[in-house]
Amino acid sequence: MLPAIDSASDRPVFKQIADHVRDAINSGKLAPGDKVPSEAQLIEHYGVARMTVRNALQLVQSEGLTVAEHGRGVFVRRNPPVRRLASDRFARRHREQGKAAFIAETEGAGGKPAVDSIRVTEEDASADVQKRLGLQDDVRVVVRSRRYLINGRPVETATSYVPAAIARDTQIAQPDSGPGGIYARLEELGYRLDHFDEEIRSRMPLRDEITALKLPPGVPVFHLIRTAFAQDGRAVEVCDTVMSSDAYVLSYQLPAR
Incomplete structure (x- = not known):
């Protein structure tokens, strides 16, 4: 009462x-x-x-x-959170099991993952992407955009930028990147991944993000930009991600030494 x-x-x-x-x-x-x-x-x-x-x-x-x-x-409102474990989600064992990070973490939380709105193009890299990938001017990138859903509910959009010199004429440039996702394909191409740098900030969503994620009023988003580095120090991918903030718990394990 x-x-x-x-x-x-x-x-x-x-x-x-x-x-x-x-x-x-x-x-x-x-x-x-x-x-x-x-x-x-x-x-x-x-x-x-x-x-x-x-x-x-x-x-x-x-x-x-x-x-x-x-x-x-x-x-x-139903808010089934997925616990995003930053120290674990890109573990190689997931790729070896044929699971991309989103699939592994969603299934781990008991949800049903899905991906739609997949679009693959080749474009000129923006100034920011050039800088993050360490590319020269007028360099092309393969752009992969997609939307992720949990139990049918949109929770995240992501756009990856991979140097065309790496991705052109490979499965990375196809709508279906295959088991384990593009990181598995990069490692098959000889770019064994070493680490990922991520920047995260919270903000209110833009109009197209509200539409894509079907966000109700008052729900902010996490805007995350990740750069993947190979063992030789080369940046091989930039991923620009927008996440519905009420769908995720960001969990980190940080060493004290």
Whole structure:
């Protein structure tokens, strides 16, 4: 049961109602997938106008806690997180088992992985990609863009840039890069991977990212740029990734020496 409005508080009534709904979600009284009390129920409980209740529900939805389903009502958003283990996800054993990192980590979390919207082109490298790959001007790269889904829900988009001198006329330049993904193909080509550098920042999504990831209001994204290095020190791939922040837990194991 939701508490009553504090008439002595100077906090607006719609924000108090939003606080009550938010607290019910965060405490687990309303679990993921549960239906939030309807506008009519909230109006009756609080004795307020419909617009007051509507403003409260919109506030909670803008925070990414709920989703409105047309004709059904408002529900607590399901957020099945995938634990992204930075120290493990690119382990060679996954590639040797024929699994790319996304497949390995999603299956490890009990989810069903899928990839769609695959597009492969050859283009001039941007100034930033040139710098990260250590390329000269006017060098071409093979560009692989794709979208990742967990249990049918879009959670991530990624675009990889591989020097065309490496990837042209190989399976890396095909829509299906084969078991283990492009890192397995790079190692088959003799570029044994040594390490990965990643930069991560959080920001609000751009319009096309909202569309691709079907993001509700209030959900930020992780913007990650990764550079893969071979054992000879050569950068062999740059991957620009946008991740729905509520779908992942970023987990790291850092040595203390």
